[in-house]
Amino acid sequence: MRRETIAGAVAIAAAASAPLWVWNPYHLHTLIMAGIFAVLALSLNLLLGYTGQLSLGHAAFFGIGAYATALLSVKLEWSPWIGMLAAMVLPGLAGWGIGRLALKLRGAYFVLLTISFAGVVSLVSVNWMDLTNGPLGIPGVPALAIALPGLPELSLRTKGAFYYLVLVAVVAAYVLCRRLIASRVGRALVALRENETLAESVGIDGTLYLVLAAVISAAMAGAAGGLYAHYTRFVSPEVFLFTYTVTMVIMVVAGGKGTLAGPVLGAVLFTVLPEVLRAATSWQWQMLLYGVLLIATLFFMPRGIVPTLVERAARR
Amino acid sequence: MDQLLQHLLNGLLLGSTYSLLGIGLTLVFGLMNVVNFAHGEFYTLGAYAVFAALALSAVNFFLAIPLAIVAGALIGALFERVLLHPLRGASIDTTMLVMIGLWIALQNGELLAWGGVAKSVPTPFSTTPLAWGPVSVSTLRIFVFVVSVLLIVGAHLLLTRTRLGRAMRATFQDRETAALMGVSIERIHTVTFAFGAGMAAAAGALLGPVFLLYPSMGDLAAQKAFSVVILGGLGNFVGAAIGGLLLGVAEELGAGYVSSGYRDAVGFVIIVLMLLVRPSGLFARAERVG
Amino acid sequence: MSALASPGDTPLEVRDLAMRFGGVAALGGVTFAVRPGAVTSLIGPNGAGKTTAFNIITGFQAPSAGQVAYGGRAITGWRPCRIAALGLVRTFQKTSVFPALSVLDNVLTGLHLRGATGVAAALLRRRRVADEERRLHAEALSVLEFVGLAARRDALAADLSYGEQRLVELAVGLAAKPRLLLLDEPASGMTPAEKASTAALVRRICDSGVTVLLVEHDMRMVMGISDRVLVLNYGRLIADGTPAEVQRDPDVIRAYLGTGHAAA
Numbered sequence: 004m005r006r007e008t009i010a011g012a013v014a015i016a017a018a019a020s021a022p023l024w025v026w027n028p029y030h031l032h033t034l035i036m037a038g039i040f041a042v043l044a045l046s047l048n049l050l051l052g053y054t055g056q057l058s059l060g061h062a063a064f065f066g067i068g069a070y071a072t073a074l075l076s077v078k079l080e081w082s083p084w085i086g087m088l089a090a091m092v093l094p095g096l097a098g099w100g101i102g103r104l105a106l107k108l109r110g111a112y113f114v115l116l117t118i119s120f121a122g123v124v125s126l127v128s129v130n131w132m133d134l135t136n137g138p139l140g141i142p143g144v145p146a147l148a149i150a151l152p153g154l155p156e157l158s159l160r161t162k163g164a165f166y167y168l169v170l171v172a173v174v175a176a177y178v179l180c181r182r183l184i185a186s187r188v189g190r191a192l193v194a195l196r197e198n199e200t201l202a203e204s205v206g207i208d209g210t211l212y213l214v215l216a217a218v219i220s221a222a223m224a225g226a227a228g229g230l231y232a233h234y235t236r237f238v239s240p241e242v243f244l245f246t247y248t249v250t251m252v253i254m255v256v257a258g259g260k261g262t263l264a265g266p267v268l269g270a271v272l273f274t275v276l277p278e279v280l281r282a283a284t285s286w287q288w289q290m291l292l293y294g295v296l297l298i299a300t301l302f303f304m305p306r307g308i309v310p311t312l313v314e315r316a317a318r319r
Numbered sequence: 320m321d322q323l324l325q326h327l328l329n330g331l332l333l334g335s336t337y338s339l340l341g342i343g344l345t346l347v348f349g350l351m352n353v354v355n356f357a358h359g360e361f362y363t364l365g366a367y368a369v370f371a372a373l374a375l376s377a378v379n380f381f382l383a384i385p386l387a388i389v390a391g392a393l394i395g396a397l398f399e400r401v402l403l404h405p406l407r408g409a410s411i412d413t414t415m416l417v418m419i420g421l422w423i424a425l426q427n428g429e430l431l432a433w434g435g436v437a438k439s440v441p442t443p444f445s446t447t448p449l450a451w452g453p454v455s456v457s458t459l460r461i462f463v464f465v466v467s468v469l470l471i472v473g474a475h476l477l478l479t480r481t482r483l484g485r486a487m488r489a490t491f492q493d494r495e496t497a498a499l500m501g502v503s504i505e506r507i508h509t510v511t512f513a514f515g516a517g518m519a520a521a522a523g524a525l526l527g528p529v530f531l532l533y534p535s536m537g538d539l540a541a542q543k544a545f546s547v548v549i550l551g552g553l554g555n556f557v558g559a560a561i562g563g564l565l566l567g568v569a570e571e572l573g574a575g576y577v578s579s580g581y582r583d584a585v586g587f588v589i590i591v592l593m594l595l596v597r598p599s600g601l602f603a604r605a606e607r608v609g
Numbered sequence: 610m611s612a613l614a615s616p617g618d619t620p621l622e623v624r625d626l627a628m629r630f631g632g633v634a635a636l637g638g639v640t641f642a643v644r645p646g647a648v649t650s651l652i653g654p655n656g657a658g659k660t661t662a663f664n665i666i667t668g669f670q671a672p673s674a675g676q677v678a679y680g681g682r683a684i685t686g687w688r689p690c691r692i693a694a695l696g697l698v699r700t701f702q703k704t705s706v707f708p709a710l711s712v713l714d715n716v717l718t719g720l721h722l723r724g725a726t727g728v729a730a731a732l733l734r735r736r737r738v739a740d741e742e743r744r745l746h747a748e749a750l751s752v753l754e755f756v757g758l759a760a761r762r763d764a765l766a767a768d769l770s771y772g773e774q775r776l777v778e779l780a781v782g783l784a785a786k787p788r789l790l791l792l793d794e795p796a797s798g799m800t801p802a803e804k805a806s807t808a809a810l811v812r813r814i815c816d817s818g819v820t821v822l823l824v825e826h827d828m829r830m831v832m833g834i835s836d837r838v839l840v841l842n843y844g845r846l847i848a849d850g851t852p853a854e855v856q857r858d859p860d861v862i863r864a865y866l867g868t869g870h871a872a873a
Contacts, residue, residue, distance in 0.1 A: 055412070057412065057415070057416075104595055106595075108594055108598065110411060110412070111348075111354040112594055114354070114415065115545055115590055115594065116590070116591060118542065118587075118590075119542075119586075119588075119591050119594075122587040123584050123587045123588065123591075126581055126583065126584045179732060182731050182735070182738075183732070185731075185738075185742075186731035186738050187721060187731070187745075188726060188731050189731075190717060190718045190721065191718070191721060194718045194721075197707035197709055198705060198706065198708070200701070201705045201706070201707065202721075203669075203689040203690045204667065204693055204698060204699055204700075204701075204785075205693055205781060205784065205785040206690050206693035206694045206721050207690055207718075207721050208688070219728070245538070287431050288427070290426075290427040291424050291427035291428055293423055293424075294420045294422070294424025294425070294427065295424050297416065297417075298402065298417050298424070301406075301413055301416055301417050302405070302417075305413065
């Protein structure tokens with residue numbers, strides 16, 4: 004126990020002070036992306052790790068969030084913070100829709116439903132030019148800024164400032180998941196995964212909790228999308244690329260689904276790793292490696308890195 | 320009216336290949352309880368195999384297609400032995416994820432091997448379409464249709480008239496009893512998966528020359544295969560055959576009368592509607608619960 | 610465990626219940642009532658329709674015809690979770706636990722209806738959540754002590770022996786604080802010693818104020834602990850009485866002679 008708290012404290016201290024000692028702005032960029040992916044991975048983990056249902060359409064929630072805030076802040080010129088709110092509410096509604104549509108659908112059927120949903124959303128983003136500008140995308144998304152009365156406006160345009168915003172988001176996502184899981188709600192979600200029939204027989208409403216997990220998961224993914232939009236300041240149908248979903252899945256499965264540290268570790272690992280590989284290889288090799296890694300993880304470390312390490316440490 | 324007939328004809332011709340795709344997937348799904356998300360990649364393999372045979376080794380077109388099918392089936396058998404066989408006791412979620420991993424690896428492998436630039440496959444058919452009264456159709460598409468139908472009929476005969484087919488059907492209906500009767504379940508699994516891969520490769524080999532080849536062509540094919548499987552019902556051969564035709568026609572009508580950009584959305588919409596209304600498929604009988 | 614239902618209630622009534630698949634009638638019009646505060650057993654040869662009746666009563670299956678009423682309210686076709694909230698809880702024929710969870714977590718999950726934390730509370734009211742967790746923890750321990758599994762509370766359910774897993778299943782069901790507990794073959798696959806302690810446990814459950822309806826094949830156990838016995842054959846009710854009456858009933862003897870069961 005003592006060793007873990009020290010490790011945790013060191014990690015937090017390092018994370019909190021990163022902009023001070025990470026000289027290279029590109030490395031800071033990588034950390035920011037890692038943070039955005041950590042929120043994404045935590046959101047997918049809520050569904051996959053706890054209720055046991057796999058959503059292969061999570062990039063759709065990410066993309067809807069990005070577009071929501073981009074459209075509101077560019078076309079309607081509303082405050083980006085309202086955009087961020089919409090980035091959570093709209094995907095949340097979509098998640099509610101999926102959950103309600105899914106009803107009794109589980110396993111492969113649920114996966115197919117999410118793939119189809121994502122497919123339709125992606126096609127709409129490309130074809131509905133009037134709304135989304137189609138393949139041209141929406142440039143000029145404003146940066147976020149904190150404007151408190153009486154104080155000068157604090158722009159979150161710089162990498163350092165945005166890094167802290169993302170860090171806050173990651174911590175918030177982590178705490179949210181932690182509090183949910185450690186309560187009666189978390190137990191109901193896990194019951195869905197472990198034995199839904201038994202859960203129903205003791206009064207747990209499977210549909211209600213699946214919808215709940217879908218809404219929260221989608222809203223979190225949307226928040227990540229909103230952050231992405233205000234960071235890169237440009238949104239195009241590329242946010243719906245299947246590669247994002249694949250990356251999320253790898254992060255959760257390899258990191259350790261059903262744990263909280265796992266997806267975060269997975270996010271950092273699989274954001275930093277490609278940067279290391281980038282010098283050596285192209286992204287096609289990287290994705291190929293991901294596929295192989297996913298298979299290898301399922302064969303040799305089926306529970307993921309974090310649970311396997313924890314198990315080994317406990318055995319000693 | 321003429322336009323309608325043309326759309327119907329196009330839909331049937333195209334749909335026959337969707338039937339091939341769907342039959343391959345539904346058998347794997349129904350018999351092995353494996354969600355083969357890599358199905359589309361065997362479609363891609365079949366298409367690129369034909370390309371390789373023609374462009375690189377100047378093999379006869381009519382020989383290249385069966386070669387591609389055999390290649391697809393063999394590679395399918397290989398992956399079944401290496402990946403699925405060791406995971407026999409694992410949950411359906413694990414095998415699903417493994418197939419997703421295979422999907423990613425294969426697709427990016429194709430990307431690395433062939434590059435992202437679309438390729439076209441030369442065919443020995445003339446490009447002038449034949450005209451039959453109000454409709455016109457290219458010789459290539461007729462060829463594709465004929466071969467598809469032959470393959471579907473052949474597959475059906477294999478399943479219903481041969482010992483192997485009987486063993487497969489027995490395993491599908493009651494695995495334990497089949498095993499007790501001396502059926503090697505492992506062999507049936509390998510054969511079934513190879514069969515599914517071969518059908519997908521056949522669809523790719525046939526459609527490759529009709530459209531262009533690019534490494535992610537399998538994604539749409541896989542999605543259509545899933546639509547067909549859901550339309551026809553899991554493990555339902557005839558359902559998949561009919562479902563494929565239905566999807567082809569629906570797509571053509573959608574593209575013709577609604578919008579061509581949303582053509583591929585038809586398959587997605589079908590999946591969603593079917594899952595909501597009748598997940599067991601159009602042709603499945605109501606099943607007993609519990 | 611405190612007493613709950615007063616014996617004056619009329620818990621479960623089943624009227625003209627029928628279930629047909631294609632041409633086969635799994636249940637062909639069954640009517641009975643389960644008296645509160647007693648142990649009632651539902652017996653019959655294999656395929657007589659017992660588990661089908663359970664499935665319908667607890668909402669896991671919709672009947673082709675007929676009604677189920679509990680405490681005067683019609684509950685036919687209600688969802689299982691809603692029926693459970695009324696106090697009707699069932700166990701399953703095949704061992705049903707939450708395999709990756711510890712025994713304690715299994716029971717804590719069964720205590721779902723005894724908690725009130727929703728998403729908002731989980732996120733914002735930490736003190737309330739902590740209090741509720743403490744309370745549920747204590748309740749879980751008392752349930753485990755009642756069934757005799759307190760010592761195994763940290764073991765993973767998947768790692769337990771068959772008999773222990775069936776006890777976990779029972780504990781999970783009891784955690785839901787049922788007024789009427791439906792046990793589906795609680796003694797199947799057990800050694801004689803395990804069966805004896807299960808029988809004793811069922812009586813203890815009934816003594817604590819929970820009505821019990823059980824399906825069981827072991828005649829000795831059934832006749833030993835039941836206050837009332839219902840006999841199904843080919844989807845129809847052929848006898849309804851005390852164990853002694855049922856054992857003497859010629860229809861019952863005839864129904865069982867073919868399957869080799871002797872009246873105990």
